[in-house]
């Protein structure tokens with residue numbers, strides 16, 4: 001049966017020409033017979049073929065391009081795309097046990113995330129179209145990896161924009177909620193069913209390793225979650241304090257600490273804004289500080305508040321660093337560009353009367369590929385700064 005055709009405007013076609021893979025509702029002229037989650041043929045008013053896409057009957061992002069080719073997008077095509085993603089991982093995440101196998105748009109598999117934690121695979125299908133392809137994804141993973149377990153963490157709010165329910169659970173194999181895997185030579189427990197994202201922040205794996213390289217003396221890890229950065233710092237530092245507002249995250253952080261037999265780590269449950277303010281007033285000093293807050297600007301409208309939030313955190317941290325100390329500061333808000341982020345830090349440095357050297361400008365780990373013409377796929381900024 002031929003796929004339903006969806007007609008787009010010239011502006012929609014121009015977006016495709018510019019290399020983007022999203023077409024918004026305003027640029028869809030006629031959705032024809034397309035139903036929720038169909039793989040559709042994208043054409044312009046003259047019926048010129050522009051590619052094949054996942055169609056959403058609800059989202060403002062109506063079409064997500066899968067391919068510019070005419071070849072039928074079937075199970076084999078899907079398996080090839082997953083295999084291509086896996087090939088890249090062999091190069092960029094070779095030794096890692098926990099990594100992102102498929103990173104949605106970044107791997108030309110829009111709205112599909114597959115994270116691997118050793119023998120367990122966790123998937124997210126975030127659009128009507130990917131939700132429909134879910135059984136095939138599970139099948140491909142089973143054939144390629146014979147995993148102990150395939151779980152879904154589709155308990156995410158964006159599914160609401162697609163009219164999809166929030167759900168999580170086991171799709172194949174054992175029902176596992178916790179798994180222990182190694183990262184950069186350290187042991188970590190991941191709470192696959194209850195943790196944030198699919199259990200961990202895999203996008204910071206390379207930055208945690210980089211941070212360890214500069215870490216020294218007395219260290220502070222703000223927004224520590226389950227101790228990802230803190231444990232890496234502890235390998236080098238005299239003492240590390242991890243601060244997070246989530247008691248569940250901190251209880252896992254303590255278990256991770258025990259697992260690695262580390263004595264030089266302490267944890268504090270607090271709002272990092274309050275903590276930093278109090279620590280600054282109390283004239284606390286550190287040699288290494290990590291700031292890895294949640295996204296402050298999920299929407300453009302939150303940009304101003306985000307700007308203030310980043311500035312305050314970074315100002316306090318810069319004030320509290322000893323001369324020669326390092327600040328590892330992150331932003332995972334796509335709407336705050338690297339240039340914006342550098343500008344915020346510069347303003348904070350001036351206010352703090354500190355001279356700052358940019359030692360490294362980093363981004364998300366390479367298993368979260370950035371698609372050159374899809375700026376949304378570049379979201380994480382991680383600056384390593386030295387204070388003099």
Ligand code: SAH
Nearest residue numbers: 201223224225228244245246271272292294
């Ligand atoms: N650095 C971590 C990931 C941090 S995720 C890693 O590498 O694994 C962000 C964390 O910030 C979450 O654990 C969340 O509980 C915490 N958080 C969010 N708002 C906070 C606040 N105002 N104060 C303290 N922690 C906060």
